[in-house]
Amino acid sequence: MPADGSSLDTRLIELGSEVDSWTRLLLEAEISHDAERFGGMLAYHLGWRDEALARLERPGGTGKKLRCGIALLTCEALTGLIAPAGGAAVALELVHNFSLVHDDIQDESDIRRHRPTVWKLWGVAQGINVGDALFALAQVALVRLSAEDVAARLLLELNRTCVRLVEGQYLDLAMQHEARVPSLAEYEGMIARKTAALFACAARLGAIAGGATLEQEEALAEFGYQLGLGFQEQDDVLGVWATEAETGKPVAADVGARKKGLPAVLALHGSAAPEWLRTLYLGPAALAPADVPRIVNAFEQAGVQAEAERRVEAHFALAREALSRVGLRGPSAELLQMLTRGLTGRKA
Amino acid sequence: MPADGSSLDTRLIELGSEVDSWTRLLLEAEISHDAERFGGMLAYHLGWRDEALARLERPGGTGKKLRCGIALLTCEALTGLIAPAGGAAVALELVHNFSLVHDDIQDESDIRRHRPTVWKLWGVAQGINVGDALFALAQVALVRLSAEDVAARLLLELNRTCVRLVEGQYLDLAMQHEARVPSLAEYEGMIARKTAALFACAARLGAIAGGATLEQEEALAEFGYQLGLGFQEQDDVLGVWATEAETGKPVAADVGARKKGLPAVLALHGSAAPEWLRTLYLGPAALAPADVPRIVNAFEQAGVQAEAERRVEAHFALAREALSRVGLRGPSAELLQMLTRGLTGRKA
Numbered sequence: 073m074p075a076d077g078s079s080l081d082t083r084l085i086e087l088g089s090e091v092d093s094w095t096r097l098l099l100e101a102e103i104s105h106d107a108e109r110f111g112g113m114l115a116y117h118l119g120w121r122d123e124a125l126a127r128l129e130r131p132g133g134t135g136k137k138l139r140c141g142i143a144l145l146t147c148e149a150l151t152g153l154i155a156p157a158g159g160a161a162v163a164l165e166l167v168h169n170f171s172l173v174h175d176d177i178q179d180e181s182d183i184r185r186h187r188p189t190v191w192k193l194w195g196v197a198q199g200i201n202v203g204d205a206l207f208a209l210a211q212v213a214l215v216r217l218s219a220e221d222v223a224a225r226l227l228l229e230l231n232r233t234c235v236r237l238v239e240g241q242y243l244d245l246a247m248q249h250e251a252r253v254p255s256l257a258e259y260e261g262m263i264a265r266k267t268a269a270l271f272a273c274a275a276r277l278g279a280i281a282g283g284a285t286l287e288q289e290e291a292l293a294e295f296g297y298q299l300g301l302g303f304q305e306q307d308d309v310l311g312v313w314a315t316e317a318e319t320g321k322p323v324a325a326d327v328g329a330r331k332k333g334l335p336a337v338l339a340l341h342g343s344a345a346p347e348w349l350r351t352l353y354l355g356p357a358a359l360a361p362a363d364v365p366r367i368v369n370a371f372e373q374a375g376v377q378a379e380a381e382r383r384v385e386a387h388f389a390l391a392r393e394a395l396s397r398v399g400l401r402g403p404s405a406e407l408l409q410m411l412t413r414g415l416t417g418r419k420a
Numbered sequence: 421m422p423a424d425g426s427s428l429d430t431r432l433i434e435l436g437s438e439v440d441s442w443t444r445l446l447l448e449a450e451i452s453h454d455a456e457r458f459g460g461m462l463a464y465h466l467g468w469r470d471e472a473l474a475r476l477e478r479p480g481g482t483g484k485k486l487r488c489g490i491a492l493l494t495c496e497a498l499t500g501l502i503a504p505a506g507g508a509a510v511a512l513e514l515v516h517n518f519s520l521v522h523d524d525i526q527d528e529s530d531i532r533r534h535r536p537t538v539w540k541l542w543g544v545a546q547g548i549n550v551g552d553a554l555f556a557l558a559q560v561a562l563v564r565l566s567a568e569d570v571a572a573r574l575l576l577e578l579n580r581t582c583v584r585l586v587e588g589q590y591l592d593l594a595m596q597h598e599a600r601v602p603s604l605a606e607y608e609g610m611i612a613r614k615t616a617a618l619f620a621c622a623a624r625l626g627a628i629a630g631g632a633t634l635e636q637e638e639a640l641a642e643f644g645y646q647l648g649l650g651f652q653e654q655d656d657v658l659g660v661w662a663t664e665a666e667t668g669k670p671v672a673a674d675v676g677a678r679k680k681g682l683p684a685v686l687a688l689h690g691s692a693a694p695e696w697l698r699t700l701y702l703g704p705a706a707l708a709p710a711d712v713p714r715i716v717n718a719f720e721q722a723g724v725q726a727e728a729e730r731r732v733e734a735h736f737a738l739a740r741e742a743l744s745r746v747g748l749r750g751p752s753a754e755l756l757q758m759l760t761r762g763l764t765g766r767k768a
Contacts, residue, residue, distance in 0.1 A: 102580065106609060107587040109594075174552060178545035197526035200548060201590050204522060207552070208582035211559060215576040224571040228563040232450065234556035239455040242549050246457075261454060 080410045081136065087144050087154070088137035091161045096120065098162060098213050103205075113202050114209075117173055117190050138303070139164040139274045142411070146278025146292055149404035153282075159217030160226055160277035166210035167230065168270065171237055173203035178245060186320065207234075218281065226277055233273035240265025247332050251354050253340040254332060263304045264297075271300030284398075294394040299411055302387035306414050308333035309380045312368060327364050327371075330354075334383070338376045346370070388412040428758045429484065435492050435502070436485035439509045444468065446510060446561050451553075461550050462557075465521055465538050486651070487512040487622045490759070494626025494640055497752035501630075507565030508574055508625035514558035515578065516618065519585055521551035526593060534668065555582075566629065574625055581621035588613025595680050599702050601688040602680060611652045612645075619648030632746075642742040647759055650735035654762050656681030657728045660716060675712050675719075678702075682731070686724045694718070736760040 095118065103111035112125035120131045140161035147157035154161075175181070176189040177199045183189065191199030214230060215223050243262040247254050254262070275296030279289040310319055311326030312335045319325070326333055330353055339345055340353055349370050352363055371377065391412045400408075443466065451459035460473035468479045488509035495505035502509075523529070524537040525547045531537065539547030562578060563571055591610040595602050602610070623644030627637040658667055659674030660683045667673070674681055678701055687693055688701055697718050700711055719725065739760045748756075 102583055104584070104587055104613075107590055107613075110587060110590040174548050178548060196544065197593050198590065200522050200526060200551075201586050201593070203548075204551075204555070204589075205583060205586040207555060208579045208586060211575060211579035212583065215572050215579070220572055223575075224563050224568060227559060227571075227575055231556045231559035231563070235450055235553060235560065236452070238549050238553040238556065239452055239458060241552075242455055242458040242546065245545050245549075265452075265455075 077410065077413070080407050083145075083407055084136040084138070084141045087141050087161075090154075091137060091140045091144075091158075091165055092118075092120075092131070094158060094162050094217070095165065095213070098209065098216070102209060102212055110198075110201070110205070113190060113194060113198065114205060116193075117169060117184075117202060117206075119185065123188065123193060137165055137168075138411075139168050139270055142271065142274040142296055142299070142408070143278035143281070145404045145408050146275050147282035149400045149402060149408060150279065150282030150284055150288075156219065156283075157278045157281040159214045159223075160230075160274075160281055162217060163210040163214040163226075163230055164270065164274050164277065166206050166213060167234060167237075170203045170206035170210065171241070173199060173206065175241065177203075178241065222280055225280055229273055229276055229280070233269050236265040236269040240267070240269065253336055253354065255341050256337055259332070259334065259337045260301070263301060267304040268297045268300030271303070272297035275299075288398045291394045291397040295391050295398070295408070298387045298391035298394060302384050302391060302412070302414060305334045305380060305384045305387065308335060309377070309384065311335075312371065313377060324364050324368050327367050328359065330359070334380050335371050335376050338379055339371045339374050345374070384414065388414060425758070425761070428755050431493075431755055432484040432486070432489045435489050435509075438502075439485060439488045439492075439506075439513055440466075440479070442506060442510050442565070443513065443561070446557065446564070450557060450560055458546075458549070458553070461538060461542060461546065462553060464541075465517060465532075465550060465554075467533065471536065471541060485513055485516075486759075487516050487618055490619065490622040490644055490647070490756070491626035491629070493752045493756050494623050495630035497748045497750060497756060498627065498630030498632055498636075504567065504631075505626045505629040507562045507571075508578075508622075508629055510565060511558040511562040511574075511578055512618065512622050512625065514554050514561060515582060515585075518551045518554035518558065519589070521547060521554065523589065525551075526589065570628055573628055577621055577624055577628070581617050584613040584617040588615070588617065601684055601702070603689050604685055607680070607682065607685045608649070611649060615652040616645045616648030619651070620645035623647075636746050639742045639745040643739050643746070643756070646735045646739035646742060650732050650739060650760070650762060653682045653728060653732045653735065656683060657725065657732065659683075660719065661725060672712050672716050675715050676707060678707070682728050683719050683724050686727055687719045687722050693722070732762065736762055 099111060099114060103114070109125065112121055115121040116123065116125060120128060122128055143157045143160045143164055144154040148154050172184065173190050176184055177191045177196055181189055182192050189199070190202050194202075210230070211227065214226055218226055240262055243258075244266055247258070247262060272293045273296070276289060276293040279292040284292065308326065308331075311331065311333060312324050314323075316323055322328065326335075330336070336353065340350060349367065352359065352367060392409065395405075395409060395412070447459060447462060451462070457473065460469055463469040464471065464473060468476060470476055491505045491508045491512055492502040496502050520532065521538050524532055525539045525544055529537055530540050537547070538550050558578070559575065562574055566574055588610055591606075592614055595606070595610060620641045621644070624637055624641040627640040632640065656674065656679075659679065659681060660672050662671075664671055670676065674683075678684075684701065688698060697715065700707065700715060737760075740757065743753075743757060743760070
């Protein structure tokens with residue numbers, strides 16, 4: 073079966089819905105009956121219930137789940153089976169969702185996946201609780217659904233990654249509040265923790281669960297890491313240059329919010345940027361609607377789009393190179409390879 | 421060596437400072453250098469640094485650490501050694517502290533251990549991060565410092581307990597916001613999760629690490645559970661009737677804040693309470709200073725203090741009974757037994 077873009081998407085959705093089922097069973101078993109409303113809030117965030125906490129007939133889920141997909145495909149490429157990485161897959165998605173629930177509070181985001189965020193509906197205090205519960209459940213999943221001889225290693229890797237994740241969140245918040253644009257090194261140090269660490273962890277957990285050699289494990293972790301850097305930088309590019317149809321957000325929303333993503337870092341760090349642009353982007357005064365296209369235009373004049381896309385492609389090339397060192401063959405390995413083509417078909 | 425109250429206090433402080441040292445080493449190894457300021461925030465909460473994040477010459481620490489003390493004494497009573505429960509002890513204190521940092525945000529508390537709370541100094545967003553990092557580090561500690569053959573079980577028990585903890589926090593917040601007083605059953609269901617579950621877990625982890633039989637493990641968990649219920653209810657009693665010297669807080673602070681602790685539950689649930697008392701305690705109008713002694717007096721008239729103290733003693737008696745079933749001898753077992761005398765010498 074030759075792998076093409078649509079076969080990757082189909083497989084990711086399949087795997088994601090499998091992980092959804094496992095996660096649902098776990099939550100039903102682990103949340104107490106007298107905290108049922110609380111369990112409903114978790115299920116709301118995961119796309120299984122509506123705002124009134126009624127079960128959705130057609131659960132929205134959370135689309136293609138890249139992190140669990142990477143773990144499961146990695147394990148399948150090594151062993152022909154996805155089951156050994158089942159605990160890792162559920163745990164990775166729960167950790168990802170724990171971080172989203174807390175991120176939304178920290179960034180004061182009102183909307184996630186086209187619906188009000190948890191804290192917006194039930195307040196900051198319960199939003200913190202929902203995130204904490206997802207985090208604890210991730211650990212429970214990893215122990216319950218993993219083979220005994222690898223559980224401790226999987227847990228150590230996952231939680232060290234969580235420390236990195238939280239450090240990344242700390243660095244991101246600190247950067248957004250400073251009246252300067254971070255250097256490229258600072259930016260990459262931040263996204264390495266905030267995004268790439270969990271992608272690297274996903275591939276590593278799949279490798280451990282699949283009995284990889286240490287060399288294979290390291291190469292697979294490098295694959296996930298470069299993939300994560302590429303995805304995050306591509307996300308930053310889309311935040312400036314994608315159409316509304318592609319992202320579901322207003323065009324150049326990240327410029328409107330004056331985010332310090334890759335385009336802003338490339339355009340504004342150092343002394344080359346014009347003073348009016350720095351003042352507009354870093355100043356305390358609110359942006360006028362006409363400022364946004366003016367800023368985007370200045371980014372383009374400075375060659376930022378081309379440079380950013382070149383960087384994204386460089387990360388994907390490193391990911392491919394790492395993957396080829398593992399020496400895997402077969403359809404799952406081909407699908408992993410296809411991930412390095414980036415966000416084609418993956419929007420928002 | 422006959423065990424008395426001061427020998428228990430001395431031993432708890434000794435064990436607490438041992439756990440502090442292990443925790444410090446863990447944090448130094450696990451937090452990245454370029455997030456050093458973030459590591460400083462964790463160290464501030466743990467009492468090792470001041471508000472400017474400078475190292476304290478005489479770290480305040482966090483006094484007697486009951487949860488890790490229970491785990492270590494349990495293991496020592498079983499084996500003569502504390503080391504097998506080292507990972508559990510560090511993890512229990514980190515989990516307890518994670519929950520305190522998030523609680524302070526949820527309750528909007530400004531002061532913790534006589535110092536400004538983390539969120540008060542660095543904002544809600546970083547407060548959430550500090551709690552999340554302590555939680556992830558608890559897992560890392562448990563894996564790194566435990567024997568391989570018990571690590572997975574310890575992790576499963578700890579994280580199921582964390583789900584209970586967060587459920588308890590959810591129930592507590594929900595109760596505080598309702599315009600009614602919970603029933604005794606609802607109140608006990610809440611503190612069972614919010615406090616007793618972690619005490620039960622502490623004894624259970626010590627039992628598992630110490631190679632207890634299943635019968636011993638269950639009896640020790642019951643010991644910790646009843647101890648936790650007793651401590652929490654005694655805390656609620658002190659929140660109304662202790663002197664300022666004993667708690668470091670204004671007299672009857674919990675009445676001033678109209679908390680729905682044990683005294684309020686006993687005085688106000690059901691139909692026996694006078695209408696003026698219900699209106700004052702549950703109404704939207706702020707309390708006048710003179711209302712507080714009037715309410716305390718009404719609690720006393722209704723026999724609430726005596727009833728609450730009777731309940732506390734009943735939990736401690738059940739804890740003693742469970743402990744005696746384990747059949748342990750020696751000084752560590754005597755110290756565990758002494759814990760069931762309650763908060764003597766433990767203030768605030």
